[in-house]
Amino acid sequence: MRYKRFDLNLAVVLDALLAEQSVTKAGQRLNVSQTTVSDALARLREHFGDELLTQVGKKMVPTALGASLAQPARSMLLQADAMLNTRPAFNPAAASRHFTLMLSDYVATVLISRFVPVLQAQAPGITLELLPHSQAPWESLNHGEVDFLIMPANFVHDSHPSSILFRDDFSCVVWDQHPFQGDTINMEQYLSMAHVVNRVGRNRAPTFDEWFFKNYGHARKVEMMAMDFNSVPQFVVGTQRVGTMHTHLARYYAQYLPVRLLTPTFELPVLEEALQWHRFNDNDPAMLWMRELLAATARDAISSAA
Incomplete structure (x- = not known):
């Protein structure tokens, strides 16, 4: 041609x-x-x-x-x-399509684990591939290597459309046999304790809470650096350390690990997780359906975890 x-x-x-x-x-x-x-x-x-x-x-x-x-x-x-890929309509029950999502292990645990069974029930012919965040996730989106990015809203680029999926805040987690008394923790107590933190990627890019503390002039005593968000609660067990986690993820692990949550009395930012897709796919009926199903699952997951 x-x-x-x-x-x-x-x-x-x-x-x-x-x-x-x-x-x-x-x-x-x-x-x-x-x-x-x-x-x-x-x-x-x-x-x-x-x-x-x-x-x-x-x-x-x-x-x-x-x-x-x-x-x-x-x-x-x-x-x-x-x-x-344009079709007059999208029939999820009969569709055969593959989608690639780039996201954190945190989002995979609190959202995608709930999304997968819903997706299979409604669209059994749709397959998923989940990728961890790269050092330049926007490049992967620009090049068409992924269909969706899910990441903190303050990191999305304005060259492609996006929407807020859900919001979360931060809690502290300690071993349930930690001598710390009470269910809240103030800044002085927090900074006096040893911390488990996680960094993401080969270049050890700071996570959202690390970024916050660095930018607001608070230095934490870091004794352990974990490889991902899901590792943080595991590495406070049996120690006198504290971890700072997304509250929904902390509540999830409190069901399975001997940890308890502490509510910070000092202000921490609210995290907004955004869904982003390529501008060329804005009118794709299948992409629109996926966006709506992800948003509905997020609403159900967050409301049930509250």
Whole structure:
């Protein structure tokens, strides 16, 4: 298929080459031979009058023009995907579709664990893939690698639509045999205790509560750094340490672990978890249905946990 004498199939190859920066990997991604990719690259170079990618050591590096084409090529294919997924209506009971969500283990525990059985009952042909947050989740959304991001609202980008899924606040958790007396904790007591915290990602990016305390000038005595949100209550058990957690997650673990919740008497921010999707999929009936079902599940989950 040609558009203004340009073979549109070449756009698919260009996108793969710029993403993989390798003829071999682009061929594997497209399930075609290296020869096919090399021939397509030669035609692309002829059309644009530029090398587009040049060999540097074992890697192909985009030229200035090649780099400038990466986003337009990706956007064109995403728009094509959105068009091809368009249907006059969406029938969840008969649908066959795969969705990829990027989210934290906290959201997976308090929301998606409740969403999965509802989804299977209403749309048994829909499959899910859950991915942890990357260092740049917005890039994954921009490139069409994920269908939905679920993350704190203050981290979403305004280049794509989003909506608030649910709100949560923070509680402290201690071992149920901790000598601390009472059900509340003030700032002085809090800062005097040893803490279990968690950091997210390879670069140890601070979580929301870490960000808050750092920005408001309070330093905590951190004795243990956990790998994820779900680990925090497990690592206060049998110790004199305290953890700061999302309240819904803390209540969830209080059902299964020997921990108890303490309510901070000092002000902590309310956390808003937002759902974000690519702007090209804003009118996709299946995406709209998924958004509504996620929102309804969040309302039910939060009201039942209150």
